[in-house]
Amino acid sequence: MSSGRRVLLVSPVFHEYWRSIARGFEANGHDVVVHCYDEHSDPLTRLRNKVVFEGLDHLRAGSGTARFVRAATAGARAALGRTRPEVVVVVKGDLLADAFWDDVDRLGSDRVLWLYDELRRTRHDLARLAEIGPVASYSPLDVATLTEAGIRARHVPLAFDPAFAHARIPSDDVLFIGARYPGRTEVLCELQRRGVAVRAVGNDWSHRTRDRVRTWSWHRPDLPAAPSVSRGIGAGMMAGAFATLNVHGDQDGFTMRTFEACGVGALQFVDRADVSMHYTPGVEILPFASVGEIAELVERARREPLWAARIRAAGRARTLARHTFAQRARELEELWD
Secondary structure, three states, rough: OOOOOOOEEOOOHHHHHHHHHHHHHHOOOOOOEEEHHHHHHHHHHHHHHHHHHHHHHHHHOOOHHHHHHHHHHHHHHHHHHHHOOOEEEEEOOOOOOOHHHHHEEEHOOOEEEEEEEEHOOOOOOHHHHHHHEEEEEEHHHHHHHHHOOOOOOOEEOOOEEEOOOOOOOOOOOEEEEEOOOHHHHHHHHHHHHHHOEEEEEEEOOOOHHHHHHHHOOOOOOOOOOEEOOOOOHHHHHHHHHHHHHHHHHHHOOOOOHHHHHOOOOEEEEEEHHHHHHHHEEOOOEEEEEHHHHHHHHHHHHHHHHHHHHHHHHHHHHHHHHHHHHHHHHHHHHHHHO
8 A cells, every 4th residue: 555645636526425535545544635626615606506507508508518617627726736736536527627637747746537437428538538547437348448448447446435424214115316317217116016115315306396496307207205315314214224226227337326325234226236246146235137026025025134134234244344435545546556
């Protein structure tokens, strides 16, 4: 492991995962300063972003994003100047223009870019990544693509933060927390039709008028739903729910939810057999290939609560042993050494 260094973490605000990433590096002895490049700290600024940036993107494709890129890049460059870090760790970073990376070069800082989404969903391209790498990605397929292109890359999955506090919130539901996509809607609606108690959490599931407005979408499926919640509340809901449903869809990396659900001791149903690269199926986590299999798992968990409890405990133990942010920080350090 690297000796302690001065690290600038440049990250999206997204669910405040930057706090957990920073704690991971700090646990390994580094001095971490955080800059959130898309932060809007007061309600008026957040409203301006919603109307000016997102609204313009809906009315004139790309106009809002261009303004956002300029603002994000200026803020990140200022953070570089203030901290003059030895290492720059950038999370996602596709809203940062070349001027930011030019400043990193001038400072002579080591750096690594960590992607938690597939390349096709970002503004990055291979030519740019060849200049700003090395790259860590949660996507094994993208790592293979990057490596074939001659870019130094490593598969670094997402993780769980054991320091993240949560209070257990009991419920008898099969819980889903996350964005509403067609495949997820289909699974939840079919489970409900089969008599399984389900609940979806997220603003684009919520039936409240203000959530319909803020998501630019009026239609909602006829499912029990709640608005988006904080990470702490979400963790408590997963820990206390009868089970937690994890539906990836069109992704090859495993979401943060995969590690968080097991980390808080949830009984996790996941839609991918290749989760075996992280957990032992049937022992620490429960993969499924169809809605019918989910219904069968629900029935068994109700019939055999001790079996379900063993899976919860084993999934949590594996997460704490292998899938924490401190461990991921060590993997990222190997890319800048």
